[in-house]
Amino acid sequence: MKMIKLLATGTLLAALGGCATAVSPVGNGLFFTDVSGPVTASDNAAASKTGKACATNILGLVAGGxxxxxxxxxxxxxxxxxNVDYRSNTVLGLFSQSCTLVKGE
Structure with missing residues (x-):
């Protein structure tokens, strides 16, 4: 009986793991991911304004943004x-968010 519970728990964790992932240059961590990276840049050096737009995924079941x-x-x-950068984070494969960060004038 103990072995069945252990197998069921392991199967459940494997099934849920990675359901909500995000873009990451190094892959997603099992428990937590919080990374940033570049997308593109221009020769427009002035950048006094910043804009942010995000999309969210919950359990791999509901995604939007x-x-x-x-x-x-x-x-x-x-x-x-x-320039354009991104920031991604995940928590336990249950929640993920990916944001685009734009700087410019």
């Missing part, structure tokens, strides 16, 4: 883009 560059530009009131 607009993490586009366009949405981040609109949120920050940016018309000339200097």
């Amino acid at each position: 607009d993490a586009s560059i366009t949405a981040a530009k609109e949120q920050g009131g940016i018309t000339k883009v200097a």
